[in-house]
Amino acid sequence: MPEERRATERDSDEVLAEARQHGIHCLPIPTPFAVGRVNCYLIEGDPLTLIDAGPRSDRSLAELESRIEGTGHSLDEIDLVVVTHQHIDHIGLVDTVAKRSGAEVAALRIAAVRLAEFGKNSDAEDELAVSLMLRHGISADIANTLRSLSTTYRDYGDAVMVTRPLEDGGMLELGDRRLRVLHRPGHSPSDTVFWDEDRKLAFGGDHLLSHISSNPLISRPLDGSPGRTRSLVNYNRSMALTREMPIELMLSGHGDPITDHVELIDRRMATQLRRLEKIERIIAARPRTAHAIAEEIWGNVAVTQAFLTLSEVIGHTDILRDQNRVREREEDGLLIFEAVG
Numbered sequence: 501m502p503e504e505r506r507a508t509e510r511d512s513d514e515v516l517a518e519a520r521q522h523g524i525h526c527l528p529i530p531t532p533f534a535v536g537r538v539n540c541y542l543i544e545g546d547p548l549t550l551i552d553a554g555p556r557s558d559r560s561l562a563e564l565e566s567r568i569e570g571t572g573h574s575l576d577e578i579d580l581v582v583v584t585h586q587h588i589d590h591i592g593l594v595d596t597v598a599k600r601s602g603a604e605v606a607a608l609r610i611a612a613v614r615l616a617e618f619g620k621n622s623d624a625e626d627e628l629a630v631s632l633m634l635r636h637g638i639s640a641d642i643a644n645t646l647r648s649l650s651t652t653y654r655d656y657g658d659a660v661m662v663t664r665p666l667e668d669g670g671m672l673e674l675g676d677r678r679l680r681v682l683h684r685p686g687h688s689p690s691d692t693v694f695w696d697e698d699r700k701l702a703f704g705g706d707h708l709l710s711h712i713s714s715n716p717l718i719s720r721p722l723d724g725s726p727g728r729t730r731s732l733v734n735y736n737r738s739m740a741l742t743r744e745m746p747i748e749l750m751l752s753g754h755g756d757p758i759t760d761h762v763e764l765i766d767r768r769m770a771t772q773l774r775r776l777e778k779i780e781r782i783i784a785a786r787p788r789t790a791h792a793i794a795e796e797i798w799g800n801v802a803v804t805q806a807f808l809t810l811s812e813v814i815g816h817t818d819i820l821r822d823q824n825r826v827r828e829r830e831e832d833g834l835l836i837f838e839a840v841g
């Protein structure tokens with residue numbers, strides 16, 4: 501019942517209306533992905549700023565244009581595009597917008613090469629994903645299907661030329677608005693939160709989402725070093741940092757705005773802890789691959805989810821290995837997790 505709703509769980513329409521009073525417009529743009537629409541944000545003022553731009557498609561561009569027009573501005577007037585992270589549902593149209601409007605593009609300096617070399621890095625990401633899938637027990641059939649799916653989706657992305665590289669902890673000045681740049685890796689290695697301390701408001705990208713947990717997707721490290729990210733370990737560190745911030749409103753990359761980030765983070769951490777214990781029990785019952793663990797938890801997952809669930813399991817085994825509760829051994833080219841002691 502609405503009466504019983506806590507004050508922190510405010511109606512999202514009301515919250516977004518209040519954001520508009522601060523000159524911030526949420527622009528939900530369609531994507532071809534299961535996650536649904538991506539939220540871009542137009543920040544009025546000088547510079548006229550767009551946070552994320554949506555995936556590259558005619559439909560998304562048309563809707564981005566008309567939604568910007570709905571705020572009384574036009575896409576051609578955009579002065580600055582700010583990138584929250586490297587995923588294609590957020591960056592696909594950045595270059596299109598920048599070329600049309602002459603806008604500058606701001607993103608983390610350490611992500612700039614990754615963003616500029618989109619094609620090359622997408623190949624490398626796919627290679628990493630395939631080799632991880634094979635090493636962790638996913639069949640070559642499924643791995644190859646996922647690779648070709650990824651190649652198909654790549655058209656929704658594009659290279660991004662960063663003209664205003666940002667430093668973690670630095671300040672992005674937007675006229676009288678100041679956004680603190682906070683690197684919060686986990687969901688992706690380049691996740692960045694932009695924090696307006698004066699208004700107690702943050703742009704979160706996919707660092708936290710209200711309706712679903714942000715997948716700690718394994719990927720290549722941003723610095724180009726070999727191997728993979730320890731995405732869940734990184735994500736937990738990032739969430740712990742965000743938890744301490746006096747955020748009143750976080751505007752996310754998907755779904756509703758977040759007005760209760762501490763409670764949300766606690767909920768995500770509690771779910772994770774339960775999953776960690778479950779994975780430990782599954783491994784203790786019988787040593788097995790990460791994919792076999794995923795199947796034990798989620799059953800026969802859809803092919804498209806195979807890498808997501810694998811990332812999730814590997815993330816948890818990273819933590820279990822750090823705590824010396826589980827170890828990894830190799831058997832016939834497969835990585836097997838077994839209990840310690």
Ligand SMILES: [Zn+2]
Binds near residue numbers: 589
């Ligand atoms: Zn996203």
